[in-house]
Amino acid sequence: MDATQADAYLRRLGAEYPAWPTVDALRELHLRHLRRVPFENLSVHLGEEIVLEEKRLLDKVVGARRGGFCYELNGLFGALLAALGYEVTLLAARVYGDGGRLGIPYDHLALLVRTVDGGDWLADVGFGAHSHGPLAFAERGEQEDPGGTFRVAEAGPDAAGVRGDHDSVRTADLDVLHDGKPVYRLEPRPRVLGDFVSGAWWHSTSPESHFVRSPVCSRVTEDGGRITLSGRRLTSTTADGRREERVPGTDEEVLAAYREHFGIVLDRVPAVRHR
Template identity: 65%
Template structure:
């Protein structure tokens, strides 16, 4: 174990504005997920800043905790898994494929989510701080009925077997629309390297075609994409165009706590980045 880990966990809790829970129960998991979503942005800026993305626990903690940055799913859920384990939760990494246009599934290891077991007999839980606009609270992984959340109505259902192979995959739906297909078999962090490489290099990945930086707020969410700042409160959406580089850098600092010395440079134009 990294000898810095206990101190890093204390810093991690401070980073998200949380106190160390008395026990690793469902209430603690719920609080930690919400605070993480509110404090740590979902962002793909490393891709456009020319920064490497290293899927190793120490590197993820250095980025999120020491560097006070965000990341995309592999980084955010990878780091969150380290925090939860150190606090006493049992955590399993799960791979998922995101439902895209017309329900088409993305690549294997398109997304990382977490299966979390608490010590109070509840769950197991599906925890996720890396899917952009998604559930505010952990979902009960084995519940096949509607689960009400401040961000919508979620349901987890058995997915149809593909090509005769049935691994017990699960579809996660929000307000009736499929979000991603979850493979319940345990994975390790290194398994996601190919997916991360694809999303940071492929012209077919939305992440290489635009910048995105987004986080939960108490009433909705705030997102900066390119030079457009979007604030959503309930059903209301407000867009603010930003002009100069200094305005954009100031917005990163003010709304996301990111202190960048230069703007990320997008290699090409294209549609907005996906949720995962």
């Protein structure tokens, strides 16, 4: 990502170019991303190809002012952070499903980010309802966040944990928990964006993927709540837990909801595609 592309991305986020790749700057960029760039799977239901290449992702997220799911959002955010001077490692994760069953390999993409002043951080702007800020990667206690209480924990009795030397090889799988419930299992081995192509294909085509069952578009609101359009149901939740729902009656009202709440301009309503 060159300087011109990074500048355009920062404008998309409403952010200034950070003077240094610090943890405070990372926190601000992380939160702005969650507020400005929605988590969405609309390409799956619009018949659009999902291509995990930086130029194509820039065209979609920055040029077309769209969102995406984890591979797109975290993949592109990682490229931005690297352009801003952060040391970024792409990590693969498997998401916990019903009954505690782990999902497919390359089920999720998250970011390990090293700052100049605050060690290593787990950044994730592509999971939907998750932490509003990056999590301290080496911390094993509870971490309070506007999105809930999070913890990064060793995944099992054979997990050696993260070694004290920040430059040593990380070998142990780690579980990320949200309010005491396991969310996903990280494999702390460096990956590249191309490793996730099979996961993106599975999630956009498999009948077992929840992404093919309904269009969804969601972002964090300025007050710390969340607004989500799932199918044709628009749900707004405030930071203190108050919830409102409504169902737009016409296609025009659905398209207006995409424009007004997510900044996404579409010429037709995404519809579940039968495979």
